[in-house]
Amino acid sequence: MTQADTVKSSRFALFGAVLVAALSMAPLYWALISSLRPSEDIFRYISEVSLWMFVPNRITFDNLINVWSGPFARAMMNSVIVTLATIVLGLVMCSMAAFALARLEIPGKRAIFSIVIVSFLVPFDAIAVPLLSLFRSFGMQNTYLGIILPGIGNGFAVFMLRQFFLGIPKELSDAARVDGLGWWGIFTRIYLPLSKPALISAGLILFVFQWQAFLWPLLIAPDPDYKVAAVAIADFAGQFSTDFGSMFAAAVVVSVVPLVILLVFQRYFTASVASSGSKE
Numbered sequence: 001m002t003q004a005d006t007v008k009s010s011r012f013a014l015f016g017a018v019l020v021a022a023l024s025m026a027p028l029y030w031a032l033i034s035s036l037r038p039s040e041d042i043f044r045y046i047s048e049v050s051l052w053m054f055v056p057n058r059i060t061f062d063n064l065i066n067v068w069s070g071p072f073a074r075a076m077m078n079s080v081i082v083t084l085a086t087i088v089l090g091l092v093m094c095s096m097a098a099f100a101l102a103r104l105e106i107p108g109k110r111a112i113f114s115i116v117i118v119s120f121l122v123p124f125d126a127i128a129v130p131l132l133s134l135f136r137s138f139g140m141q142n143t144y145l146g147i148i149l150p151g152i153g154n155g156f157a158v159f160m161l162r163q164f165f166l167g168i169p170k171e172l173s174d175a176a177r178v179d180g181l182g183w184w185g186i187f188t189r190i191y192l193p194l195s196k197p198a199l200i201s202a203g204l205i206l207f208v209f210q211w212q213a214f215l216w217p218l219l220i221a222p223d224p225d226y227k228v229a230a231v232a233i234a235d236f237a238g239q240f241s242t243d244f245g246s247m248f249a250a251a252v253v254v255s256v257v258p259l260v261i262l263l264v265f266q267r268y269f270t271a272s273v274a275s276s277g278s279k280e
Contacts (some may be wrong), residue, residue: 028255035063035249042244063245064253071224072250075232079254082147082217082228083210090152090206091199098161099187103173113162120155125215132219142223151210157202164198165191200268204261211258229254 034042037056045053067073100106101113131150132141140146173186181189192199217228227235233254236247262269 028252028259031248031251031255035245035252036060037245038062039243039245042248063249066243066246067249067253070246071227071235072229072232072246074224075227075229076253078144078226079211079229082144082151083207085144085148086151086210087203087206089148090154090157091203093152094154094157094202094206095161095192095195095199096187098158098165099191101158102162102165103170103186103191104183116155116158118155119153120159124150128215128219131216135220140220142221142226144226146220147217147226147228148210150216151206151213154202154206154209157205160205161195161198161202164195168194197268197271200265204265204269207261208258211254 033054033056036059038058038060041056041058097116101109101116106112135141135146135149140149168191172190176186176190212230213228214230218231221227221231229250233247233250236243236250
């Protein structure tokens with residue numbers, strides 16, 4: 001391939017990346033400009049293509065003020081509480097499970113790992129209703145614990161951590177065992193300190209799954225005191241009217257939080273994926 005062909009291919013790849021990025025950001029941009037319009041202007045300019053369809057001719061922050069001065073602020077706080085608890089508890093559970101599957105010699109380890117793989121291939125919606133009946137029988141409806149528990153056992157996070165742990169030389173744990181260090185010490189003193197990128201990546205996975213969850217929080221916590229942000233957005237749609245301006249503003253707030261966090265920590269996620277290839 002000549003240098004001219006290489007430059008042409010690079011430009012084509014760059015154009016493709018920019019196009020995909022623009023298409024991906026288009027819904028968020030539309031929500032953003034709609035949240036800054038007065039309610040009566042949101043759908044005024046979509047009947048025909050014009051400049052004002054993409055750029056608001058009048059800007060107002062009333063929608064954002066309305067969002068933060070109402071019940072949605074409590075819902076955002078609930079989302080933060082639930083998500084942080086899910087990340088902490090999920091990392092503890094998933095990292096221990098991944099370490100056991102990677103380094104401990106236990107009967108049926110391959111079968112257990114296969115079940116873990118299958119678990120994140122099954123849509124959660126398929127088990128939500130029977131799981132709701134179980135949680136109700138335990139008295140967990142309208143509780144933070146009821147929202148959090150299904151999110152801490154994430155099969156994808158276990159898979160990623162297990163693959164990363166397999167990449168750590170086994171000689172390190174063997175030498176530690178010879179020196180008298182137990183498996184818990186090996187896990188906490190050797191594997192966890194070496195697994196910062198994988199732990200951050202697993203935390204991001206747990207964060208995204210819990211932050212964007214809608215069906216389960218809707219079923220398990222209909223009480224306004226425990227309602228999360230993703231569910232609270234729907235409250236702006238009433239029986240006879242819909243406050244589209246506030247709805248778009250709430251959608252922007254909910255979308256920007258994971259976007260910023262993923263942009264900040266994306267290099268750790270990339271490093272973890274790059275070092276978590278197919279390992280046995």
